[in-house]
Amino acid sequence: MNDKKPLRVLFCMGINQNFFDAPREEQLQVWTAFSSMWNDIHDMEGVNVLGNMDDDQSMVGPSAGYPWTTYLLADVKDIETVHAACNLLRTTGVGEGPFKLWRYIKIESRIGRELIIQRS
Numbered sequence: 001m002n003d004k005k006p007l008r009v010l011f012c013m014g015i016n017q018n019f020f021d022a023p024r025e026e027q028l029q030v031w032t033a034f035s036s037m038w039n040d041i042h043d044m045e046g047v048n049v050l051g052n053m054d055d056d057q058s059m060v061g062p063s064a065g066y067p068w069t070t071y072l073l074a075d076v077k078d079i080e081t082v083h084a085a086c087n088l089l090r091t092t093g094v095g096e097g098p099f100k101l102w103r104y105i106k107i108e109s110r111i112g113r114e115l116i117i118q119r120s
Contacts (some may be wrong), residue, residue, distance in 0.1 A: 006048070006075035009082055010110040011041070013070050014063035019104040029095035030104045037092045037101055038072070041085045046077030064106070075114070082109050 019030055042049050050073045055063075063069050076082050086109055089102040 005113065006046075006077055007079065007082065008112050008114045009074050009076045009085075010112075011072040011074070011085065012066070012068040012108045012110065013072070014065065014106045015069045016064065016104060016106055017062045020062060022104070026095065026097075029097075030101070033092050033094045033101045034105065037088045040088055040092070041072065041074070044081060044085060046081045047085065048075040050074055068108075079111070082111060085109070 019027060022030065041047060052070065052072045054070045055067055056069060059067055059069065076085070086107050089105060089107050090100055092101040093099070094101060094104070
């Protein structure tokens with residue numbers, strides 16, 4: 001019997017200055033690539049997305065760290081799957097050019113566990 005619980009993971013993503021410096025057409029290609037990466041995380045085996053939050057209305061400009069631009073909260077089966085999700089930024093191409101998504105977006109994952117409060 002396997003009692004291994006999933007990891008509770010907060011994927012924190014920040015848009016960097018390269019995105020803001022890019023021409024509008026390139027920014028639209030970044031958005032398309034970002035959407036693909038986002039959906040790929042949702043579709044990964046062993047990933048159960050619980051929710052997300054976008055900070056784009058109250059935070060303007062690049063985010064090198066906290067506060068991040070957007071967050072995705074998920075239960076993930078293991079650390080290898082967390083790494084595979086983060087690696088999507090290295091492998092997802094932007095448009096027909098040579099650049100990958102990580103040129104424009106940074107990702108960090110915070111890994112913990114679900115907090116369960118016992119009622120007495």
